[in-house]
Amino acid sequence: MQHLDLQVVEKTLAWLTHGQTVWLCTVLSTFGSSPREPGAMMAALADGTHIGSLSGGCIEEHFLARLVDHHYQKPCEIIRYGAGSEHPKVELPCGGQLEVLVEKLEPSTHSLAHIDTLHKILVGHEPALRVIDLQRGAHHFAHDSGLGPKVQLAATTIQVRIGPAARLIIAGVSSITPFCADFASTLGYEVIICDADEHALESLVLNAAQNVRLEAMFPGKYLQQAGNVHANTAVVAMTHDPRVDDFAMLEAIDTPAFYLGVMGSKLTSKKRATRLVEIGGLSAEQVARIQMPIGLNLGSKTPAEIALAIVADILRVQRGIKRIEL
Numbered sequence: 001m002q003h004l005d006l007q008v009v010e011k012t013l014a015w016l017t018h019g020q021t022v023w024l025c026t027v028l029s030t031f032g033s034s035p036r037e038p039g040a041m042m043a044a045l046a047d048g049t050h051i052g053s054l055s056g057g058c059i060e061e062h063f064l065a066r067l068v069d070h071h072y073q074k075p076c077e078i079i080r081y082g083a084g085s086e087h088p089k090v091e092l093p094c095g096g097q098l099e100v101l102v103e104k105l106e107p108s109t110h111s112l113a114h115i116d117t118l119h120k121i122l123v124g125h126e127p128a129l130r131v132i133d134l135q136r137g138a139h140h141f142a143h144d145s146g147l148g149p150k151v152q153l154a155a156t157t158i159q160v161r162i163g164p165a166a167r168l169i170i171a172g173v174s175s176i177t178p179f180c181a182d183f184a185s186t187l188g189y190e191v192i193i194c195d196a197d198e199h200a201l202e203s204l205v206l207n208a209a210q211n212v213r214l215e216a217m218f219p220g221k222y223l224q225q226a227g228n229v230h231a232n233t234a235v236v237a238m239t240h241d242p243r244v245d246d247f248a249m250l251e252a253i254d255t256p257a258f259y260l261g262v263m264g265s266k267l268t269s270k271k272r273a274t275r276l277v278e279i280g281g282l283s284a285e286q287v288a289r290i291q292m293p294i295g296l297n298l299g300s301k302t303p304a305e306i307a308l309a310i311v312a313d314i315l316r317v318q319r320g321i322k323r324i325e326l
Helices: 004-017 058-068 109-123 177-186 198-202 219-224 242-252 266-278 284-288 303-318
Strands: 022-031 041-044 050-052 076-082 097-105 128-133 138-143 151-153 157-162 167-171 190-194 212-215 233-237 259-262
Touching: 004 022, 004 041, 004 050, 004 109, 022 151, 041 058, 058 076, 058 097, 097 109, 109 138, 109 157, 167 177, 167 219, 167 242, 177 190, 177 303, 190 219, 219 242, 233 242, 233 303, 242 259, 242 266, 259 303, 266 284
Parallel strands: 167 190, 167 233, 190 212, 233 259
Antiparallel strands: 022 041, 022 097, 041 050, 076 097, 128 138, 128 157, 151 157
């Protein structure tokens, strides 16, 4: 499974490689109700074939109809939907507003190189800025820290922050694992489940089996390998076995992962924190990075409810929202 925007970029690259002109659309800003955030992408061909989305329905239908009718022939332009836009008959839910950058990419060497670089950034490790010159229709990449708003608009340029697709690494198989994998996959995460027990992996029943990668190896070893953990990665351990959970955290603690979490009660978490300091040699600051107990306090009881609380907590941290006890 790949993040939707990664799928958009891969399809764009394939279309360009086969000599087709592609219209690449990027959400620049939203106001009010909008199911897609700034930076989200959609790509389309002149016949209306497309991948990705801008709003979840009405906007795409209108845009594609105009595209088939030979509109959007400039190298790049910004279109607006919602209150006060040039398309008053197209309404977003709850009076929302939406701005979209439309780039017409010819199947040139430059376009191919640009989208290929974009693809490498999405599957790699380092964030970057994608810079679009609105006057010349040119685009290039610049170094970026990955921090700050997703999209920045200036008088003549647009800067879009891009980085690796969100990834969830689940250390160990438990009753919670399949539900956690399914929820995360639905939200667009790349999901990797690691367990040294091949039989346990083969026995997993996943609704999104085609979207999840299984790695038959000790989770700590997988986390050691270069390239497996980047800044848009969450790592969770949920086996209740310290040999798996503790060592997974010891390996993950020095990675740039944005979320680390281990399942267990408050008492179990307190004992684990002591072990990680006294045996693992972690500092108090390092231990504080780990969400223990993992998940939002939803009163969860069943495996599915616990998984929901875990994935919701991951999303909370990813969105930069402070933890609130419910």
